[in-house]
């Protein structure tokens with residue numbers, strides 16, 4: 156489903172004329188099959204978020220190829236990337252990134268509004284997805300009236316509501332206590348199983364990496380595969 160080949164990127168850091176070149180992605184090559192949970196584990200600063208931003212099309216890599224269902228998305232212009240993103244990727248962030256002035260329901264509804272879906276269809280979709288992630292009781296709550304775990308459920312529901320087949324998660328449990336972390340990891344596994352969703356999860360937490368079918372370790376911009384294992 157996803158084939159990343161020879162991805163390279165360098166940041167220029169420092170004052171003009173005295174810039175330092177810092178390689179942040181070095182020949183990153185890996186693939187992800189449909190329905191897999193893939194974990195990319197690595198220390199802070201190793202390049203994990205840059206890799207995810209590149210796959211999502213927020214950043215252009217200097218070199219390399221990103222094929223998603225045989226489409227070369229690294230070559231897309233901004234408009235093409237934005238369209239592709241809306242249809243194919245859902246995002247889950249460490250800090251949830253919910254709109255504080257919108258209720259749980261409205262936060263989840265937002266991507267559908269962006270897609271131009273009509274109000275009846277939107278309501279139906281949001282209600283189904285809220286039920287699926289266990290949020291039906293708190294539809295009218297604002298983010299600051301929800302626990303961390305509930306906020307992450309809202310953000311996961313928002314990622315799912317467009318039926319995007321690929322979920323990109325950057326430290327999805329990084330702001331949660333360990334009990335809530337387990338709940339969210341179980342939810343991710345349930346969604347993976349029931350909806351055959353593909354997850355790429357970036358983390359520095361070995362507990363999170365445990366739920367993956369396939370693990371990679373990122374070190375100074377280099378990605379190395381760990382043992383493959385079947386998760387039931």
Ligand code: ADP
Pocket residue numbers: 166167168179197198199200201202203204205206
């Ligand atoms: P991680 O997510 O693994 O913590 P990042 O991908 O955020 O790592 O960052 C990798 C490296 O690239 C870090 O050294 C970081 O300081 C640097 N970096 C990230 N974004 C930029 C940028 N926009 N400009 C310059 N350097 C950056």
Ligand code: MG
Pocket residue numbers: 200203204205
């Ligand atoms: Mg990061």
